[in-house]
Amino acid sequence: MPRKVLDLERDLREVIPSVLQTLAPVIKVLQDTQATQAAQQVTLADQQTQLTAQVATLAAQVALQVSPSGASTSASGFGISSGTGAVAGVTFTVPSGYTRALILGSGTVTAANTSGTSGYLYVKVVINGGSGPEAATIVGDFNTAPYANTVMNISASHSATLTGLSGGTFTVQIAARTGGNNFGSSGTNSAMIAAQVIFLR
Known part of the structure; x- marks a missing residue:
């Protein structure tokens, strides 16, 4: 075997232990880091399971x-008088x-004025007997016959x-009345009328 090759092999045999000794702490740090990260992943998975x-x-x-x-619900065919x-x-x-x-309740009333004279229609929502604000509209223009x-x-x-x-x-009800003249059936x-309710303990 050529002398140069023999010298190279000898040099490698002498250098490798030194290199390995130098790299050993680095390898140890990498191994420890991998172990720590693996443990953290397990902990994170456990925490996620607990949170779920x-x-x-x-x-x-x-x-x-x-x-x-x-x-x-809805209704039709009724008459409306001056009494709510x-x-x-x-x-x-x-x-x-x-x-x-x-x-929360909301509703709509549609009415035909059959009285022959103009008049007002009043509507309100009533919850368990308690009335909300009354809305009003005129049914028939006062100036037009x-x-x-x-x-x-x-x-x-x-x-x-x-x-x-x-x-x-x-x-939960929708109630109506006229301003004086009855609107016939x-x-x-x-x-x-539609209502949404949230019951609480």
């Missing part, structure tokens, strides 16, 4: 505290264990919070 479980538990607890409900009267309504049953209710069968529609809304509930039911007369 906590979110599910919280959602279940919220579901136990809150119970949403909604309903709507409900023309459509929905009834809600209070779930067992719930003591409060957040309620004839007034008979002039048709108008008007909407109203109301919100309320009921407390101290313990079972039972309550209603008509297929044109119609009403719609």
